[in-house]
Amino acid sequence: MPIQWFPGHMASARKKAAEALAAIDVVIEVTDARLPEASSNPMIDELRRFRNRPCLKLLNKADLADPAVTRAWMDHYNRQPGVRAVAITAKNAAEVARVPVLCRQLAPHRDDGVKPLRMMIMGIPNVGKSTLMNALLKRKVAKVGDEPAVTKHQQTLDLGPGMTLTDTPGMMWPKIAYDADGYMLAASHAIGRNAVIDEEVAAFLGAILLERYPALLAARYRLDPAGLDGPALLDAVARRRGCLLKGGGLDLEKAALILLVDYRSGALGRISLETPETRAAMIAAARAASAAGEPESDQAIDDEEA
Template sequence: MAIQWFPGHMKVTKNAITERIKAIDVVIELLDARLPGSSANPMLAQLTGKRPKLKVLNKQDLADPARTAEWLAWYNAQPATQAIGLDASEKTPALRLVAACRQLAPNRGGMDKPLRLLICGIPNVGKSTLMNTLAGRKAAKTGDEAGVTRVEQRINLASDCYLYDTPGMLWPKIIVEKGGYHLAASGAVGRNAYDDEEVALELINSVKGHYADLLAARYKLDEVDTIATRHDDELLAEIGRKRGAVMSGGRVNLAKAAEIVINDFRSAAMGPITLESPSEFAAWLAAAKVVEAERARERAERNKQRRGAPNRAPR
């Protein structure tokens, strides 16, 4: 099942970014450090053009530090781009954000040429919490639910630095199937767009290869050495049994087990986990583009055949 979620308010956000970007010096994109590739909005590249970009890997305290370092190096190697990590313990994130943005736009600053920033990100990536920290007050509504923020706001980070916020936004078509499941697992997708069991199975599949020890420790799983090679549905059932998600007759409540797995990932109860590396996501994206290109070719061929079909005379 391919996961897609692009409600009407996200189209409004897209239009708002298109208008706002005309007067913006640096674009800040907030990413989920546990899924930095999947949480990067490809539509932003089209909307923001060649403007300098600051990639912020948020929630890095919930992610694998070694993989976070890989992703920071990968983003920092891109032109006109800087990348930093943030976590819940950051007391003065504005200082680091402004300093990085000033480096990206050295010709902006002072009252006559204030530095104008735009912050974007997918739903539930922690942007509202960050905005409240930056503002020093509860300026934005927060919650563990996709699509909480619906309005744009402006915060003065310094006397000559303005930050414009936008509601969380995905993109119209998620072509990397694995990325769609990772987004759903993180809470970036509305609940009506996915099935918990499917997402939990994909989440287990992504976690078991690199973090079998964390799975075993969290759920007291048997046969630790074979976790990476065991079937995902078998592991989900065992997790359900270990956590008491059992119905009458000894049957495992897979829906409850799936909810447990997803919630444990979101809260980092499993431990610090990053679901993808730069090379893994690049491979998924390349494969997805091949599939999309083939689908486009097939659609074009079908349209060509329909246009060329002779009109039949009515009987």
């Protein structure tokens, strides 16, 4: 089932962000390092390009992502004009302290002491924007939660001498083009649970893990992943963890939540759901399917799982 999620307040948030961007020098886009492109809102790129603003792209939660894949993504983004990509963990004070310095490098004209360097934090829900904001200001000014769309209002605060920082609510875009993106976002808890079916999301996640990280599954759940697909993996996790319904049937919803929480928390290990190569292959396959008149969304999922 295709996943779409665009709460009403996000349309207003986009409008306010577009207005504020006129007075901003650098856009700080926070993405999830485990799925940097799927977690990058295309509207943010559109808005900053319209205003010709440079972008510091932060691949947050890098401590949860596959480090080799993260390096590949940074190489990919750092080849793009007007973009500087850095992997960070927003809870790491030393890494966060580099952010204003990097922003000044992207806006050297603001190093004259006349006008402040004006930065804006943007990104989709639940990628760590509020954690970053609080870490930069060294005090709690933004509400932090493990549910998406906690921040609802835009605010601008002083960040030391000659610097201001604007925090924006998490913004999704009206239509997710590729079903695989919707499932990756849901697996990473960037989409509200009311818009997804946990078992479907976990089966999708399981298929990726079986293909790319079978050893992590074997170590975590003490099972043999050979020959399993996504749904069969949920069955195996349910049996290993004693997820049973009254009458003895398997509680697959509980097993799905176990797999999702283990991935989200890093209990499974350091995992990335997409690479620059799998991303390019997914898009190419989806376009080919569209040109052939096949359902684009199904092809996108199949390719991403591969």
